[in-house]
Amino acid sequence: TGGADYRPMNEASLPAYLAGIPEVADRLGGTSVDWTVAEVGDGNLNLVFIVRGPTGVLIVKQALPYVRLVGDSWPLPLDRSYYETQALLTQGRHAPGLVPVVHHFDATMALVIMEFLTPHVIMRKGLIGGVEYPRFAATLAEFMAQTLFKTSDLYLPAAEKKAQVAVFCANTELCRITEDLVFTDPYRIAKLNHWTTPQLDDIAAEFRVDGPLKAAAQAMKLKFLSQTEALVHGDLHSGSIMATADDVRVIDPEFAFFGPMGFDVGALIGNLILAYLSQDGHATAQDPRIAYRAWILRQIAEVWTLFEARFIELWNTEGKGDAFVAELFADDAGRAALAVEQKAYMRRLFEDTLGFAGCKMIRRILGLAHVADFETIADPDVRARGERKALRLGRRLVVDRTRFADVDALCAAVVEAA
Ligand code: ADP
Ligand code: MG
Ligand code: MG
Ligand code: MG
Structure with missing residues (x-):
């Protein structure tokens, strides 16, 4: 090449x-x-x-x-x-x-x-080490709201949006990695798949014949293939975040393309859930990680809540794109109707987020590329216990993504899964 x-x-x-x-x-x-x-x-x-x-x-x-x-x-x-x-x-x-x-x-x-970012550390390493990052949720919420809103039709004139889509539209090989490794290979026999064996052999086989799960994962794949909503980072996991106690940065956007916004939000939240469910493997007698797990759970709720609020705020103050022409909603009835539409929009984005989060969790356990959160757990039985919980919850998020009332329901499901 x-x-x-x-x-x-x-x-x-x-x-x-x-x-x-x-x-x-x-x-x-x-x-x-x-x-x-x-x-x-x-x-x-x-x-x-x-x-x-x-x-x-x-x-x-x-x-x-x-x-x-x-x-x-x-x-x-x-x-x-x-x-x-x-x-x-x-x-x-x-x-x-x-x-x-x-x-x-x-x-x-x-x-x-x-x-050069210094003394920043890859956040995934921090999550394994039990380090809290006070600026994480606010920074990632701001990053996602700004980058997703301002590359969408809610902000850009149509011709400008199309010109930006054209810049990224040939990043097809990187997209194909995601299409295959995230949405397809975990559900079939594929040469590069691997998992903690023999502990997870049963659930890996079960997923390969799970019709509703495979259909739901492919429905998420169709969104990934066809929705040109915004410039997504495309690989927004905790290994693409570098942090210190007072600064948080996002790196490594080589998978960027115009795709569904929920892919970024879901990648982030799915990886936080993996971090949460791996904590048993990192607990010690001195530090059982109880408080730390609670911190991770709060980040899941906060990052979504702050993202949603900021996104709507940007829409109301800078919504000058060709979608939802502001002039049409300047009167009281218009404002009320737009608010209803915005609520539906964020609800749809939340459901996408859950679906993509679930796909990302499953592929990190049954597919090619795994996460250090689990890989660094030496005892395979302990590792597999956490991974099985993540697979079960991941399945729920993909298949039942429309059934979670809100982010508190998601957090309750995470606690229940553990
Ligand atoms: P890859 O695309 O191969 O995953 P990354 O962009 O994620 O590459 O970078 C790999 C590693 O290099 C990161 O995990 C981090 O440790 C280090 N790194 C990358 N970019 C920076 C940066 N701007 N400042 C400091 N370290 C960095
Ligand atoms: Mg990578
Ligand atoms: Mg990369
Ligand atoms: Mg990387």
Whole structure:
């Protein structure tokens, strides 16, 4: 998939390359012999380097022409680096300060140079370690409300929306990963599937013949394939969030495309539920994680509640798009009718959120890519106990997504599942 001039960087070759980009060289300071490089990528797909110079530190993220997790038998287009850069720029415009600043993009090398976040830690690691992040719910609610609302037809003129859709519409290979790995493979025999075995063999087999579950998961897949609602991050799990006690940022939007808003909200909430249900495996005699589980549960409720309120607020104050033309609702009857419509809109988005959350939970246990929340639990029986609870709850969220009254009902189901 790479052009002729593409070459994967390594710690030895990167400084000479960076020396050729004056703006970047200036930030690092000194000359290339003064720069140290460390490859720190822990993701499934890409190379990530930290480059330190006398006056600055930068992140260099480069796409590889294949899936890093699997190897060169699974090719993957390099242009995902372009989509990641475009998404970071768009998100940075709508949610300033909530994503890393982009310094440079090189299409040939499929490489983006961005702000180094420090002392930020990947939130999934914090969730495993029992760390509370006071800014999490407010920041993610703001990030999702701003980026989803302001790339939707509620905010954008139709022609501008269509132009933005066109920018991302060829990110098809990354979408296909989601289409296959999230919505289809967990429900069939697939070469790359794996799970805690033999503990979960029975439920994995059960899901493969569960008609209502398979139909509901495919209904969510149809939404993912066909709904061009807003620019979604596309991979908004706790491993794509970096946090400190007073700052929270979103990284890694290479899966970005115009899709259903609930996919982002559901990914986030589904991963919080996985974190909650994995806590038994991280509990110790000194720290049984009771209070910490309660904290996670509050984040689920808060992130949804704050997101919903902020989204409606943006709609009422900045709803200047071609959908729901504001002029039509300026009188009392119009305002009341619009409020009813907004309520129905958020209800539909809530149901999408639950459906996508459930799909994401199931695929992290029966599919290719698992989560450290469970993988770091050494005892397979303890791990499988939590995973089974997540599978049962995930199924409920997908199949019964219209039956949850509100986010409190969701939280009650999480507590009940544990
Ligand atoms: P992938 O697409 O391969 O998952 P990520 O963008 O998630 O790559 O980055 C992998 C890891 O690199 C992250 O988990 C994080 O530890 C580190 N990282 C990525 N971007 C930054 C950044 N801007 N600042 C600091 N660390 C980062
Ligand atoms: Mg990542
Ligand atoms: Mg990843
Ligand atoms: Mg990624």
